[in-house]
Amino acid sequence: MSMSERTGARTGKPLIESDRVEGTDVYSPDGTSIGSIKRLMIDKVSGKVAYAVMGFGGFLGMGEEEYTVPWSKLDYDTSLGGYRTDITESQLRGSPTFYRSGDYDWSDRNRERELHDYWGVPFYWGGV
Amino acid sequence: MSMSERTGARTGKPLIESDRVEGTDVYSPDGTSIGSIKRLMIDKVSGKVAYAVMGFGGFLGMGEEEYTVPWSKLDYDTSLGGYRTDITESQLRGSPTFYRSGDYDWSDRNRERELHDYWGVPFYWGGV
Numbered sequence: 179m180s181m182s183e184r185t186g187a188r189t190g191k192p193l194i195e196s197d198r199v200e201g202t203d204v205y206s207p208d209g210t211s212i213g214s215i216k217r218l219m220i221d222k223v224s225g226k227v228a229y230a231v232m233g234f235g236g237f238l239g240m241g242e243e244e245y246t247v248p249w250s251k252l253d254y255d256t257s258l259g260g261y262r263t264d265i266t267e268s269q270l271r272g273s274p275t276f277y278r279s280g281d282y283d284w285s286d287r288n289r290e291r292e293l294h295d296y297w298g299v300p301f302y303w304g305g306v
Numbered sequence: 307m308s309m310s311e312r313t314g315a316r317t318g319k320p321l322i323e324s325d326r327v328e329g330t331d332v333y334s335p336d337g338t339s340i341g342s343i344k345r346l347m348i349d350k351v352s353g354k355v356a357y358a359v360m361g362f363g364g365f366l367g368m369g370e371e372e373y374t375v376p377w378s379k380l381d382y383d384t385s386l387g388g389y390r391t392d393i394t395e396s397q398l399r400g401s402p403t404f405y406r407s408g409d410y411d412w413s414d415r416n417r418e419r420e421l422h423d424y425w426g427v428p429f430y431w432g433g434v
Binding site: 191192193194195196197198199200216217218219220221222223224225226227228229231249250254283284285302 | 319320323344347350354355378430
């Protein structure tokens with residue numbers, strides 16, 4: 179497999195460190211920073227990154243809210259040195275936030291379906 | 307899908323936060339802590355966790371070495387609150403360390419095959 183076929187040549191390195199993803203800015207299509215990635219949620223069985231927890235809004239460290247969005251909504255853009263997404267503020271504010279309740283344990287697949295359907299992306303677990 | 311079928315019931319929650327994985331201890335079969343996870347290496351195209359970078363050895367913060375091992379070599383054990391592995395110290399010391407050279411970019415699939423063959427685990431990219 180040539181270097182150009184190994185996707186890294188198009189997008190930089192093919193692998194990225196988790197502690198480098200954390201804190202990386204997320205940009206809207208017009209290049210505005212709309213937030214940053216706080217942490218990733220990893221599916222233990224498949225080893226796949228299922229979600230990114232984004233910090234959004236706030237000023238001088240206050241009032242920031244966290245939203246959990248499917249990882250596939252973010253695309254790494256080497257020219258920006260961050261993630262690009264088409265997510266808008268109104269979409270975020272209208273998104274399901276069931277995961278914010280108490281100590282949510284992510285055991286309800288129906289809730290995950292709801293979240294993926296809202297964002298219009300395929301399920302990371304491959305099934306239905 | 308019932309709670310018991312959703313694997314989380316057996317191993318705790320089905321999803322784990324990346325910033326909770328970082329710093330988690332890694333235990334040998336006899337329950338001894340052999341190191342800790344420093345960070346994960348994520349494959350951008352598939353969104354899969356490809357490798358864990360383990361800190362091993364050292365004393366009082368000095369002399370610790372980092373080893374990059376396939377993520378599938380580690381199994382989360384809720385009773386330990388950490389990862390269990392069958393990796394031994396001698397296996398670590400004999401493992402390929404090509405990734406330590408300069409600013410290694412992980413663009414060489416042959417090197418990754420070598421690393422996975424050494425550890426005896428399937429390739430995370432599914433192919434050959």
